[in-house]
Amino acid sequence: MTVEHHPNGVSTRPAKVDDQSRVFELIEQLTGEAVTSDWQGVYESHLRLERGAVVIAENDVSILGIATVSYNMTIRYGGEYCELEELIVDDSARGLNLGRILVQRTIDDARRRGCAEIGLYLVPSTEGNRGFYEKLGFEVLGTEMRQILKADQVIAKE
Numbered sequence: 001m002t003v004e005h006h007p008n009g010v011s012t013r014p015a016k017v018d019d020q021s022r023v024f025e026l027i028e029q030l031t032g033e034a035v036t037s038d039w040q041g042v043y044e045s046h047l048r049l050e051r052g053a054v055v056i057a058e059n060d061v062s063i064l065g066i067a068t069v070s071y072n073m074t075i076r077y078g079g080e081y082c083e084l085e086e087l088i089v090d091d092s093a094r095g096l097n098l099g100r101i102l103v104q105r106t107i108d109d110a111r112r113r114g115c116a117e118i119g120l121y122l123v124p125s126t127e128g129n130r131g132f133y134e135k136l137g138f139e140v141l142g143t144e145m146r147q148i149l150k151a152d153q154v155i156a157k158e
């Protein structure tokens, strides 16, 4: 994954070690949850692109948004598929196409990695983004059933 340049001085790239505090700040904003000691290990694993990744969108001044994904392995695909996990564009930069750029970058990266598909799920608090994802080529395919196993995991996943 390399730096890619987009209109209006925006670029996207994989996250680096130094981006951690800004990435966590944006995920806190998205979920309303405070950072825990477990976040760092996952972040470091994502920097190595092991089972997921963090994509940064920025201009010359600051990080404007992030997208995180997980790469999941399954027998029926004979390999990986990708799940969009966390997506947030800073309040000040919404409506400027950054969400589209970030999602398209995760799609392109997943395709290059050999993933069979990319998906996401909406929860009631993110249902209002359905039209956004439809514009980016996502279609409804079945419904998801879920059972919470950890009491502290009641967060709004993508």
Ligand SMILES: CC(C)(COP(=O)(O)OP(=O)(O)OC[C@H]1O[C@@H](n2cnc3c(N)ncnc32)[C@H](O)[C@@H]1OP(=O)(O)O)[C@@H](O)C(=O)NCCC(=O)NCCS
Pocket (backbone or CB within 6 Å): 030, 087, 088, 089, 090, 093, 094, 095, 096, 097, 098, 099, 100, 101, 122, 126, 128, 129, 130, 131, 132, 135, 158
């Ligand atoms: C959802 C979010 C990432 C969209 O990012 P953004 O940069 O504001 O969106 P973009 O400017 O890239 O929008 C791309 C297109 O989708 C449309 N769009 C954006 N949000 C939309 C929505 N909620 N419903 C329908 N269409 C939407 C835009 O109008 C634009 O359409 P156009 O190309 O026809 O002009 C951003 O609003 C955000 O960070 N929200 C808070 C966190 C969040 O909800 N994250 C996603 C959780 S599922």
